[in-house]
Amino acid sequence: MSAATSQPFLPSHLFIEEAVRESPWTQRILARLPQAERIAVPDGKVLPADHPPQSILLARQRGPFLRLCPGTSRHICCLYHNLDIAAGCDLGCSYCILQGYLNVPMTTLYCNLETMFAELDATLAQHPRHFYRIGTGELADSLTFDHFTAWSSDLVGYFSRQSNAIIELKSKNTHTAHFLQVPHHRRTVVSWSVNAAAMITSEEPLAPPLAARLDAAAAAQEAGFWIGFHFDPMIRHEGWEEGYHAVVEAIFSRIKPENIAWISLGALRYPPFLDDIIRENHPASRIRLGELLPGADHKLRYFKPQRIEMFAKMYRWIKAHGEETPVYLCMESDEIWRKSFGWSPGNSAGLKKLLDRRVGG
Amino acid sequence: MEFTYCTVALSDIDDADRLFQLRPVEEIQALARSIAALGVITPLTLQPRPGAPPGLFRYRLVRGFRRYAAAQAAGLAEIPARLVPAGWEDQSVYQRMLEERSALTPLPPLQAARAIATLRQLFAEETPEIVRTWLPRMGLAANPKLVALYEPLTQLEAELQAALAADALGIETAGWLAAATAAERRAFWQLNQQLRLGKNRQREFWLLLADAAALKKRSISDLLADPALAALLADAELTPSQKSDRVKNLLLQLRYPDYSALQARFEALARAAKLPPEIHLRSTPWFAGEEYFIDFSFTSAEEFTRRLEVLQKMQEKGLIAALAELT
Numbered sequence: 001m002s003a004a005t006s007q008p009f010l011p012s013h014l015f016i017e018e019a020v021r022e023s024p025w026t027q028r029i030l031a032r033l034p035q036a037e038r039i040a041v042p043d044g045k046v047l048p049a050d051h052p053p054q055s056i057l058l059a060r061q062r063g064p065f066l067r068l069c070p071g072t073s074r075h076i077c078c079l080y081h082n083l084d085i086a087a088g089c090d091l092g093c094s095y096c097i098l099q100g101y102l103n104v105p106m107t108t109l110y111c112n113l114e115t116m117f118a119e120l121d122a123t124l125a126q127h128p129r130h131f132y133r134i135g136t137g138e139l140a141d142s143l144t145f146d147h148f149t150a151w152s153s154d155l156v157g158y159f160s161r162q163s164n165a166i167i168e169l170k171s172k173n174t175h176t177a178h179f180l181q182v183p184h185h186r187r188t189v190v191s192w193s194v195n196a197a198a199m200i201t202s203e204e205p206l207a208p209p210l211a212a213r214l215d216a217a218a219a220a221q222e223a224g225f226w227i228g229f230h231f232d233p234m235i236r237h238e239g240w241e242e243g244y245h246a247v248v249e250a251i252f253s254r255i256k257p258e259n260i261a262w263i264s265l266g267a268l269r270y271p272p273f274l275d276d277i278i279r280e281n282h283p284a285s286r287i288r289l290g291e292l293l294p295g296a297d298h299k300l301r302y303f304k305p306q307r308i309e310m311f312a313k314m315y316r317w318i319k320a321h322g323e324e325t326p327v328y329l330c331m332e333s334d335e336i337w338r339k340s341f342g343w344s345p346g347n348s349a350g351l352k353k354l355l356d357r358r359v360g361g
Numbered sequence: 362m363e364f365t366y367c368t369v370a371l372s373d374i375d376d377a378d379r380l381f382q383l384r385p386v387e388e389i390q391a392l393a394r395s396i397a398a399l400g401v402i403t404p405l406t407l408q409p410r411p412g413a414p415p416g417l418f419r420y421r422l423v424r425g426f427r428r429y430a431a432a433q434a435a436g437l438a439e440i441p442a443r444l445v446p447a448g449w450e451d452q453s454v455y456q457r458m459l460e461e462r463s464a465l466t467p468l469p470p471l472q473a474a475r476a477i478a479t480l481r482q483l484f485a486e487e488t489p490e491i492v493r494t495w496l497p498r499m500g501l502a503a504n505p506k507l508v509a510l511y512e513p514l515t516q517l518e519a520e521l522q523a524a525l526a527a528d529a530l531g532i533e534t535a536g537w538l539a540a541a542t543a544a545e546r547r548a549f550w551q552l553n554q555q556l557r558l559g560k561n562r563q564r565e566f567w568l569l570l571a572d573a574a575a576l577k578k579r580s581i582s583d584l585l586a587d588p589a590l591a592a593l594l595a596d597a598e599l600t601p602s603q604k605s606d607r608v609k610n611l612l613l614q615l616r617y618p619d620y621s622a623l624q625a626r627f628e629a630l631a632r633a634a635k636l637p638p639e640i641h642l643r644s645t646p647w648f649a650g651e652e653y654f655i656d657f658s659f660t661s662a663e664e665f666t667r668r669l670e671v672l673q674k675m676q677e678k679g680l681i682a683a684l685a686e687l688t
Contacts (some may be wrong), residue, residue: 295647
């Protein structure tokens with residue numbers, strides 16, 4: 001989605017790997033993108049270096065689709081599972097880790113989803129007593145290509161039949177209409193990454209504005225879905241308190257606490273190499289200028305007292321709307337939990353339990 | 362078409378035509394002495410100007426600007442030359458010259474910068490073509506970032522270009538300097554000269570300065586004109602290394618004010634503890650954790666007891682509680 005043009009992203013070129021040429025998931029994309037130029041390639045690893053910027057590769061996922069979130073040493077992790085059905089994003093947010101993280105030659109959609117469903121069947125059946133929270137928003141925005149893949153409809157349908165798993169579709173985008181009528185049995189959390197209005201304007205210029213995200217969230221609530229929100233990354237900027245408080249108020253003016261699966265908080269953090277990339281790719285961005293200092297895991301994070309202040313205030317503002325909504329920190333230590341919230345889940349297992357319980361795990 | 366070898370009169374070479382020159386001619390005395398003793402061993406490469414009327418120069422220099430200058434200084438009238446085939450267009454000669462120069466090692470950044478400028482100005486080449494075909498001819502990767510990095514280097518003052526050529530200025534820092542204002546470059550280079558910074562420290566200091574300037578919405582030259590900094594730099598008692606450390610502290614205070622304030626409070630508490638050199642108190646790096654660490658050395662039971670007494674006094678004075686409060 002481009003805020004400037006209000007037009008959803010449409011790839012100009014589709015590179016199609018031989019292995020997925022006949023896949024129904026590929027065929028669906030081709031049917032929905034008749035205008036895109038199609039280039040058959042034997043192997044997606046070998047592509048022309050000077051491909052057009054709005055190209056997408058339709059490829060076979062060679063590794064597992066499902067991976068446990070790697071977490072960060074000495075930090076509490078929610079023990080989430082990532083489902084890698086895509087890698088790359090069209091939104092170009094200044095802080096995005098994908099700028100320096102992906103090793104794919106271009107935005108890639110993995111079209112061998114029959115393998116993915118088989119892998120999910122096997123994993124969920126093998127561990128029936130384990131509850132899985134699974135998300136597609138780690139290496140891509142969950143919904144940003146959904147207007148021509150509609151893969152989320154398939155995921156919603158699949159997870160509606162699962163007793164020990166829930167799928168989270170995490171996005172800044174608003175392509176939800178196609179799955180709102182799909183029976184979901186509350187086994188899908190549709191969640192939005194949100195930010196202060198000033199940060200959406202300056203750091204997420206191609207993403208839909210907050211109001212559009214909340215409209216989409218309200219529609220998903222209306223359709224009975226669990227709703228999630230992720231204040232991640234929170235960015236300290238002039239007026240950050242008013243900015244983030246306003247977002248909290250806007251959320252609770254549209255979404256009922258009983259429908260909110262969870263709200264996560266994460267302050268801006270990134271590995272040191274991303275600093276150079278942000279400086280080069282987004283020279284006008286001021287996010288690098290925060291007091292970002294190396295932590296025990298070597299990632300740059302805001303100076304600890306600043307993070308505690310941000311999280312403590314957010315916690316207070318959210319909890320002012322009732323105790324029901326679970327609020328959690330993404331990749332923070334036990335110390336930060338205690339000093340920000342006054343309590344801590346103690347460890348990753350404790351946090352997993354808390355979140356699983358919320359959605360019926 | 363083949364190259365031909367001959368001897369030409371120095372006076373037939375156009376001294377003013379520097380189209381093919383990639384680096385300034387410096388320090389030719391030693392070469393001139395060698396040429397006076399042994400003659401020119403490697404011929405110059407020249408481009409003939411067919412049909413040049415009498416009185417006009419018959420050759421343009423392609424390679425050998427230093428040898429040419431040294432031969433002049435040695436008082437030679439003639440010089441051995443290798444002549445480019447007469448039918449070759451300037452662009453073909455330029456291509457050959459670049460390929461010969463980068464046959465063994467890639468063109469250094471400044472020379473690549475000059476070549477890129479020539480390709481644009483005289484041959485009207487656009488960036489994609491420069492990246493795709495010309496960078497490899499210079500022995501460089503076909504990477505657009507290299508054009509962006511190298512091209513502005515020609516804007517640097519001669520002193521900075523010389524420092525870059527002599528490997529006394531890092532290429533990354535040189536790129537940032539080229540994008541800065543002339544006043545900022547001057548101020549930074551003056552600081553660099555005073556502190557005798559190595560390339561890693563140049564980078565570190567420039568980034569700190571650039572970020573602090575952006576934070577304070579001031580220019581780098583303005584920040585460097587700060588009286589506290591000027592006083593520090595003028596302090597004759599301090600070595601360049603000591604000055605560097607103190608300047609860095611000042612820059613850290615500008616760049617990380619909250620962290621620096623906490624660090625100052627920690628240091629004040631550590632001073633209040635009056636710890637002997639054998640006891641060392643430290644926090645986690647950048648106060649990222651909540652722990653403090655104390656290590657001490659001793660050589661006898663008496664010393665061990667004395668160290669523990671010092672630590673006990675810290676506790677009695679409330680310094681341990683104050684430390685715990687800090688983070």
